[in-house]
Amino acid sequence: MKITGVEIRTVEIPLVSPFRTSFGTEDVRRALLLRVVTDEAEGWGECGAGTAPLYSSEYTDAAADVLSRFLIPALSEVRDLTPHRVAPALTPFKGHRTAKAALEAAVLDADLRARGVSFGHALGAVRESVPCGVSVGIMDSIPELLDAVAAYLEEGYLRIKLKIEPGWDVEPVRAVRERFGDIPLQADANTAYRRGDAGHLAGLDPFGLLLVEQPLAEDDLLGHAELARRITTPICLDESIVSARAAADAIALGACQVVNIKPGRVGGYLEARRIHDVCAAHDVPVWCGGMLETGVGRAANVALAALPGFLLPGDTSASERYYRTDVTAPFRLRDGHLAVPAGPGLGVTPIPEILDAVTVATEWVPF
Ligand SMILES: CSCC[C@@H](NC(=O)CCC(=O)O)C(=O)O
Numbered sequence: 599m600k601i602t603g604v605e606i607r608t609v610e611i612p613l614v615s616p617f618r619t620s621f622g623t624e625d626v627r628r629a630l631l632l633r634v635v636t637d638e639a640e641g642w643g644e645c646g647a648g649t650a651p652l653y654s655s656e657y658t659d660a661a662a663d664v665l666s667r668f669l670i671p672a673l674s675e676v677r678d679l680t681p682h683r684v685a686p687a688l689t690p691f692k693g694h695r696t697a698k699a700a701l702e703a704a705v706l707d708a709d710l711r712a713r714g715v716s717f718g719h720a721l722g723a724v725r726e727s728v729p730c731g732v733s734v735g736i737m738d739s740i741p742e743l744l745d746a747v748a749a750y751l752e753e754g755y756l757r758i759k760l761k762i763e764p765g766w767d768v769e770p771v772r773a774v775r776e777r778f779g780d781i782p783l784q785a786d787a788n789t790a791y792r793r794g795d796a797g798h799l800a801g802l803d804p805f806g807l808l809l810v811e812q813p814l815a816e817d818d819l820l821g822h823a824e825l826a827r828r829i830t831t832p833i834c835l836d837e838s839i840v841s842a843r844a845a846a847d848a849i850a851l852g853a854c855q856v857v858n859i860k861p862g863r864v865g866g867y868l869e870a871r872r873i874h875d876v877c878a879a880h881d882v883p884v885w886c887g888g889m890l891e892t893g894v895g896r897a898a899n900v901a902l903a904a905l906p907g908f909l910l911p912g913d914t915s916a917s918e919r920y921y922r923t924d925v926t927a928p929f930r931l932r933d934g935h936l937a938v939p940a941g942p943g944l945g946v947t948p949i950p951e952i953l954d955a956v957t958v959a960t961e962w963v964p965f
C-alpha cells in the first residue's frame with residue numbers, strides 16, 4: 599500500500615441539543631476527519647478530541663496542528679508502512695493520543711478496504727450487533743431529566759448513564775430510580791469529585807448503580823483505590839485509562855472494577871484491543887465509551903464493542919442521539935442494538951455533499 603497523502607478536514611456539526619457535563623456544555627461538535635489516500639483505497643479516521651481542552655489536554659485545533667506538522671510527516675518517512683507500524687512510528691511524539699488514533703484508524707481503514715476485510719473482523723468481533731446505552735447530560739431540573747430518560751427508554755436504549763457533578767448527583771439518581779425502577783443505570787462524574795467526597799459518594803450506594811465512572815482526577819489511582827474501599831458502587835475509570843499499562847496498574851491497585859475503553863483516549867483501536875485483552879485476563883468487564891463521534895468514528899467503535907470482553911452496553915448510541923444529519927448513513931437503534939458494519943474497512947463512508955456542508959477547513963498533507 600502506497601500512501602500519497604492525508605487530508606485533514608475540520609468539521610462543525612450542531613448537536614440536536616446541548617450536552618452538559620461536569621466540565622462544560624457542548625452544543626456544536628468540532629471534529630477532525632482524516633482521509634488517507636493510497637494507490638489502492640482511501641481510509642477514514644476520526645479524532646475524538648473536544649473543541650476545548652476540558653475532557654483532556656487535547657483539543658481539535660491542536661490535533662490538526664500536530665498531525666500536519668509532526669505525525670503525518672513522520673509516517674511519510676516509514677518504509678513499507680502498515681497499520682501496525684503507525685503507533686511505533688509516532689511514539690517519539692508525546693501525548694496527542696486522539697490525533698494518533700485518528701491517523702492509525704485511517705491507515706487501518708485504507709488497508710482493510712484494499713484487502714476487503716471489515717474492521718470488526720480485523721479486531722476480532724464475535725457479534726453482529728452490540729447492545730447500546732445512552733449518555734444523558736446534566737439538566738436544569740429533575741422533571742426535564744425524567745422526560746429525557748423516558749424518551750431514551752422509549753427509543754429502546756438498554757442502559758442509562760447520567761452525568762453527575764457536586765449538586766447534581768444523589769437526587770437525580772434517586773429520581774430516575776424511583777420513576778423507572780431497576781433499569782440498568784450508571785453515573786459519570788468526569789473527575790468532578792475529590793477524595794474528601796467519599797462519604798457523599800457513598801450516598802449513591804443505595805441505588806444499585808452498575809458503576810460510577812471517573813469520580814476523581816485522572817491521575818488519582820490511589821484515591822480511586824481508597825474510594826473503592828469506602829463505597830459499594832463499582833468504580834469504572836475513563837480518563838485515567840490512557841494505555842494498556844495504565845489499565846493493568848489501575849486493576850492491580852484496585853482503583854477500578856470496570857473499564858470504559860475509548861480508542862481515541864488510548865491512541866488507537868489496536869491499543870484499545872490490548873486494553874480489552876488486559877481486562878479480560880483480569881475478569882474486568884469493559885464497555886465502549888464515546889466522544890460524540892460522527893458515523894466515521896461510530897462505525898469503528900461499534901466494531902470494537904463487538905469484541906468478546908465488551909460485556910456491558912456502551913455509549914454507542916444512534917446517530918440521532920447527537921446529530922440531525924450524520925456525515926455517513928445514520929446508525930439506527932434496533933431493539934436496543936446497533937448493527938456492526940460488515941463491509942470492507944469501516945463499512946461506511948462520508949457522504950460528499952453532507953461532508954462538504956459541515957467542513958470548515960481542509961488541509962492536504964502530501965507524503
Ligand atoms: C463531551 S463528553 C465526552 C466524554 C464522555 N462521553 C460520554 O458521555 C458519551 C458521549 C457519546 O455518547 O459519544 C465521557 O466522559 O464518557
Ligand SMILES: [Mg+2]
Pocket residue numbers: 786788811812836837858887
Ligand atoms: Mg466518561
